[in-house]
Amino acid sequence: MLRWTEGYLERKGDERPRLSAEWLLCNVTGLSRVQVYMDFDRPLMRDELDRMHQAVVRRGRGEPLQYVTGEMPFRHIVLRCEEGVLIPRPETEILVDAALEGVDAAPMTFPPVMGEMPDHEPSEGEGPDAGEASGTGDESEVDDGGEAGGEVRGEPRQILPAGCRVLEVGTGTGCIALSIAGERPGTRVVATDLSPKAIALATRNRDALSLQDAVTIVECDLASGVDRELMGTFSVLVSNPPYIPTKVLANEVPSEVRDHEPALALDGGEDGLDVFRRLLEFAPKALAPGGMFCVELYEGSLDDAAALARETGEWESVEVREDLTHRPRVLVCRLARRES
Template identity: 70%
Template sequence: MSNQTWTIKRILDWTRGYLERKGDEHPRLSAEWLLSNVTGLSRVQVYTNFDKPLAPSELDAMHDVVVRRGRGEPLQYVTGEMPFRHIVLHCERGVLIPRPETEVLVDAALEGVGAAPLSFPAILGEAPGPAERARPSDQDDSPEGEGPGEKAAEPEEPPVLVGPGCRVLEVGTGTGCIALSIASERPGTRVVATDLSPQAVALATRNRDALGLGHAVAVVEGDLASAVDPELMGTFSVLVSNPPYIPSAVVPTLPQEVIGYEPGLALDGGEDGLDVFRRILELAPQALAPGGMLCCELFEDNVGAAAELVHAQGGWASAEVREDLTHRPRVLVAIRAMG
């Protein structure tokens, strides 16, 4: 058997069987994903190239990723990427893997973006304003272009402008999946994404730059909104977060694929799973503009209690719980009163 040629079909079938024996819940999908990652073929191309033999380097790479997946390492960490809504994100160990149910959270945030007023003339950070950038220096009367022996100036990175559109604050951005989905699906929206983890901030920044969204998304390191420009507080139309929300007693019961690889900091929400949510709720009145939206993804057993905390705080026009793709209560959506 070792003398036979390892074609796409043969390695696909062998990998599916191997992962099935290792307990993979979706062995065929995993095999397709791993093979696509190693060969550079799309999943459709995998099925139209069954007779194509793998190069020795591809076989070596396939062996490595199949062993890692067989040990239970999440596919997203093995391949280093995953699709989320309409974008593809880089993933790495130490940063929470986006989940399909988080797409419902993005849907809710996009509703808040759509309902926002279109009047926010300001700039994030310290970049000069549009008029200032467009005006030549009073001391600069040289002709356009570089002179003899002069080196052209490096182009400045465009500032993150807040023009027509709205401002969104995301707390705990992780890979950046929420912030980057909002910015890519609603051009003109400006997002400030924060995270306490330096690794998450670095990864979200790389994802932002790979998607060409540096003009729309600012990623900052800090606890909740501690690193956000104070002048922006009270101007956000949406505050969105997928905070740690698993009750501490439930964390050890999660699948080994989760607790064995993903960061506990992004999972454990304290005794009732609402420790971080309570802090976000305290932040919301300071961050949101009147009529702004708070939307959070939470645990199915504590999202109702979170809604009660919103009502008890006061100052909210409404608070509702929405179901995820599996019809479990998952997302809290609350609207600040206008007054």
């Protein structure tokens, strides 16, 4: 089965047919790669053959492996992946490393703050009004974070305890938010996304990792659904926004990505910086003094992005970092500390 699948996928143009064949066979049998090689003489059961056939056909049509198998390892966790939500990339692990530096450098003494809704039913005359409690109150009161007036959906509000706070914009599968929360216990993460599919998937991934108490997930544009009381209290703002320039997406990105992954999570506009500009304007409002803004961007856009950040005069430092292939990938900006 391994040899046949490798040959079939090679004829279909798979760039790494052996790896794809191994991944599919492991997924279908529930075996590790080592176990597959140790059990070459084990016949496949009928249901395994059927599922393997379906998986090979899907992969042969160019569907990403992560969608076919339904999962993707990322750092120290395994995430569910589904069509309609961006697949995590290894280079994004560098973005997480940068965000963790900001977490490690942050004070852990922030006081508790009202988050997204009280975790009890307010009595008459207590707590927010009905509009605020439903999460569909007047968006125009939020400083910025997104287009005012749009529908915002989230979870029941809760008290955010004392501790370092991180805001992630555009969470997708939740890979960044869940890695930060899992690797730095005690950190409180608020993660947002505009896509209902992404919100649902990130929520399932979070619950599977038992990180409900550490990660709050909000459906909104940028950060328009994040409680305004939290603005100015985040130690880190991290984002992997859509950043591929439109022409690059149309002409240079592999069809496996372009035809299957959501354009909403890929297309960054003419220069790839459409969403970045909004984040750059919003970041100083969200961050505490000395806070860190970490964003993943297209390699050809990093110099322009760094120049835009320096022009604002808001940042104490602006740094471009390379990914695992030594290409510029992550912009790290540290907010100046305000004078007392």
